[in-house]
Amino acid sequence: MASNLSRRGLLGGGVAAAGVAGAFVAGRGTAAGDPVTAVVSSYPFRGEQQAGIVTPAQDRLHFVALDVTTEDREELIGLLKSWTEAAERMTQGGSAGPVGPVAGATDVPPDDTGEAIGLPASRLTITFGFGPTLFRTADGKDRFGIADQRPEALEPLPHFRGDIDDPARSGGDICIQACADDPQVAVHAIRNLVRMGFGVTAVRWSQLGFGRTSTTSTSQSTPRNLFGFKDGTANVKAEEAKALDEHVWVGKDDDKAAAWLAGGSYLVTRRINMTIEVWDRQPLGDQEQFVGRTKDAGAPLSGGEEFTDPDFDLPGSTGPIIPADAHVRIVHPDQNDGVRMLRRGYNFVDGSDDIGGLNAGLFFIAYVRDPRTHFIPVQRRMASSDALMEYLKFSGSALFAVPPGVAAGEYVGQSLFG
Amino acid sequence: MRKTLLASLATLAVVPALAACTENAKTDAGGGDARALTVASTKDACDLSAKAAPAGTISFDVSNTGSDVTEFYLLAEDGLRIVGEVENIGPNLTKTLTVTVPEGKYVTACKPGMVGEGIRADFDVTRSDEEVKVSADEAQLIEQATNNYRAYVQDQTSQLLVRTQEFVELYKSGDSDDEARALYPVAREHWERIETVAESFGDLDPQMDAREADVDFAAGEKWTGWHAIEKDLWPARAEKYAVWTPDERAKYADDLLANTVELDKRVQATGKDALAYPLDSIANGSRGLLEEVATGKVTGEEEFWSRTDLWDFQANVDGARIAFEGVQPILETKDPELAEQLTTRFAELDELLDSHRKGDGFVYYDELTKDDVDKLAAAVNALSEPLSHLTAAVVS
Incomplete structure (x- = not known):
């Protein structure tokens, strides 16, 4: 049994203890440069909050949105229980099913698909969320008797200027975010969870991501997006306990009807295509004016270094030195009533588009306490006045409520269904 | 841009x-x-x-x-x-x-x-071995380029105004929709040729040229201008769309005309209100028009309802070529190779567009094959890359 729990001999007999303690075992093939990834190889699945939010952002993403195809509440709960067990095993470097990819009978398909044999846990986190349509379908049906517990803020996001409304890339009843340092580990997790769901859930859309575009810990360096700029410098970090309570975690008094969500969060996803080829033809000086930061160090144009606060009032030769439509000015907390997000996005390249351009951009992920105050106004401001909008097309959009963490003996979402 | x-x-x-x-x-x-x-x-x-x-x-x-x-x-x-x-x-x-x-x-x-x-x-x-030529004529060339481009923009907005008046009359009459549909892409050519100048008026552009997806209805914005009327004239691709009443038609048509009058007024202004066209703005305008092609026209997104994207495509390219030709004498003195490459690439793109002409205009976007679109996109990229060096070359 122990050999099935761990895909590698490395964890060996210490599996049980290591899994609980968080297995501080040196990982192989982890991202260079981030001290955190050099010492931590796995994170516990259970905890006060779900892992994969403040967890130092891993390098790879597989995100899936699912529609629930059953109307049977018990079937759905059964799946949530199975998912919980599988997610706990996989995040500790184990197999999806209890038997494993090669240990079972030869006349049935294995309960794990096998492509992660020999791979470490790779800091895998699996995070679950519930979409507005789980509570009530578009035509008003309360399939699982939970409509009265729908959080008030869990409304489908509105159409923003420049959105390409594509239902095939938007929405969903349930989402699963798998992040890991190894793409094969993230894909293995989603593939097996989707497989377990057949008959209860069906895939609506999914997204692969590489190259985290945000830092969620002060121990990480700020990465670059596909425009070549540093991104998410002002992100909320794991170390900022007060800011997390203020901007990321749903408070216990935030929504009385949805008390089950207290300690959880809201997850916004936006698939943002960049018109890469056109962007690449912009002069360096113009690019920096659009972003409001230098391309090299990421310093605000008002001077200093990356983490120097931008001076939005500093005059330049024609108007403020950080232009009125510069991205940093539009989205900076100082310009948005102080609201901050915990961003956890990834770059994506889904091959080429119909005319030979890169089908690429940023898969934006943000965790916020309330999308009505922490996301929608900022996105609306960006859509109407950000210089970068000229180079962006929003091709997917979704909102999920992310329940709090799973305690010992519980299943994910138990606070809602239990 | x-x-x-x-x-x-x-x-x-x-x-x-x-x-x-x-x-x-x-x-x-x-x-x-x-x-x-x-x-x-x-x-x-x-x-x-x-x-x-x-x-x-x-x-x-x-x-x-x-x-x-x-x-x-x-x-x-x-x-x-x-x-x-x-x-x-x-x-x-x-x-x-x-x-x-x-x-x-x-x-x-x-x-x-x-x-x-x-x-x-x-x-x-x-003194050094590196000879630096300073053309005594350069100031004159710049002035010439500026004057020519101003005249071109003014000519286009006055033609836009005339065509828009005709279009609005046809559309409002209610019994000449075929004629209105025929005139729609022809009138818009004058807009598309100077689109980067028109877009610089941040108040007029969203009222005149917004596409439906550009409008934040939830925030209370209204959709007006060319494309709103386009949808009403070509509702075939629209779902659950109720065509406008004569009163609604008049309201949207008059609004478009009023904005066109205002645009023309600003472009024709003289004296202290006259628009300036510094050399870099002309060269950047050329690049910007090709960006418009790359992001909206070659993909068939601009004229979603009417499918008349190729008219806009040609007009953007016309405008880009005129702007390039305006600064070409200066470029010839600074980077003759770039000048020659751009001349060739403009000609190749125009030739490709010619192959899609039909009657006085073009085929509709949905009549293009995947291969046709690929070839157009490749030609746009081939021109856009060297064009992105134009401004730096002429102002160097």
Whole structure:
């Protein structure tokens, strides 16, 4: 049994203890440069909050949105229980099913698909969320008797200027975010969870991501997006306990009807295509004016270094030195009533588009306490006045409520269904 | 492309007389380190690594170690004419001025706080093997380019106004929709040819040329202009769409016409309200029009309802070519190879577009095959890449 729990001999007999303690075992093939990834190889699945939010952002993403195809509440709960067990095993470097990819009978398909044999846990986190349509379908049906517990803020996001409304890339009843340092580990997790769901859930859309575009810990360096700029410098970090309570975690008094969500969060996803080829033809000086930061160090144009606060009032030769439509000015907390997000996005390249351009951009992920105050106004401001909008097309959009963490003996979402 | 409002003459900042400044990254100066200088600009000092440099392409790496925004200028001996400048250098940041300078006496100036005449010093450019030609005609060429482009833009908006009046009448009459549909892409050509100028009016553009997806209905915005009327004339692709009543038609048509009158008025303005067309804005406009093609026309997104994207496509390319040809005499003196490449690539794209002509116009976008679109996209890329170097080349 122990050999099935761990895909590698490395964890060996210490599996049980290591899994609980968080297995501080040196990982192989982890991202260079981030001290955190050099010492931590796995994170516990259970905890006060779900892992994969403040967890130092891993390098790879597989995100899936699912529609629930059953109307049977018990079937759905059964799946949530199975998912919980599988997610706990996989995040500790184990197999999806209890038997494993090669240990079972030869006349049935294995309960794990096998492509992660020999791979470490790779800091895998699996995070679950519930979409507005789980509570009530578009035509008003309360399939699982939970409509009265729908959080008030869990409304489908509105159409923003420049959105390409594509239902095939938007929405969903349930989402699963798998992040890991190894793409094969993230894909293995989603593939097996989707497989377990057949008959209860069906895939609506999914997204692969590489190259985290945000830092969620002060121990990480700020990465670059596909425009070549540093991104998410002002992100909320794991170390900022007060800011997390203020901007990321749903408070216990935030929504009385949805008390089950207290300690959880809201997850916004936006698939943002960049018109890469056109962007690449912009002069360096113009690019920096659009972003409001230098391309090299990421310093605000008002001077200093990356983490120097931008001076939005500093005059330049024609108007403020950080232009009125510069991205940093539009989205900076100082310009948005102080609201901050915990961003956890990834770059994506889904091959080429119909005319030979890169089908690429940023898969934006943000965790916020309330999308009505922490996301929608900022996105609306960006859509109407950000210089970068000229180079962006929003091709997917979704909102999920992310329940709090799973305690010992519980299943994910138990606070809602239990 | 940067969408800065075209300044009127009255508010236009001082531009270098010979427009000889660039803020490009350092290019190979060809003469080693003697032409690569550093400048340290502080609150009260302007320290250059050398007081002289050999004639040729000289770069000044300007570091701002003060606490105010600073600027750096290379001025002619008279201390008035700007040979090159780099602006808006924030504290702790560095920007580079690269400028081609003939032998002679010059003045350098750092301007911390961007006020006053700055901290000045003499600077010598010594004779070298690198010959620097300064065309005495350049100022004249620039003036000519500016005047020609202004005349072109004014001509297009006046034609746009005439065509829009005709279109609005047909559309409002209610019994001439076929004629209105035929005129729609023809009238819009005049808009598309000068789209980058029209878009610089941030108040008019969203009212006149917004696509449905550009409108934030949830925030209370209204959809008006060409494309709203387009949908009403071609509702075939629309779901659950109720065509407009005669009153609604009149309302939207009159609004479009009023905005067109306003656009034309601003473009035709003279005296202190006249629009200025500095050389870089003309060259950037050429690039910007090709960006419009790449992001909206070649993908068939611009004319979603009418499928008349190729009319817009051709008009954008026309406008880009006119802008290029306006600055071509200057480019010929600076980078003849680029001039030749752009001439060739414009001709190739025009030839490809010609193959999709039908009658007085073009085939509809949905009549193009995947292969047709691929070839058009490749030709747009082939032209756009060298075109992205046009501005830097003509103002160098």
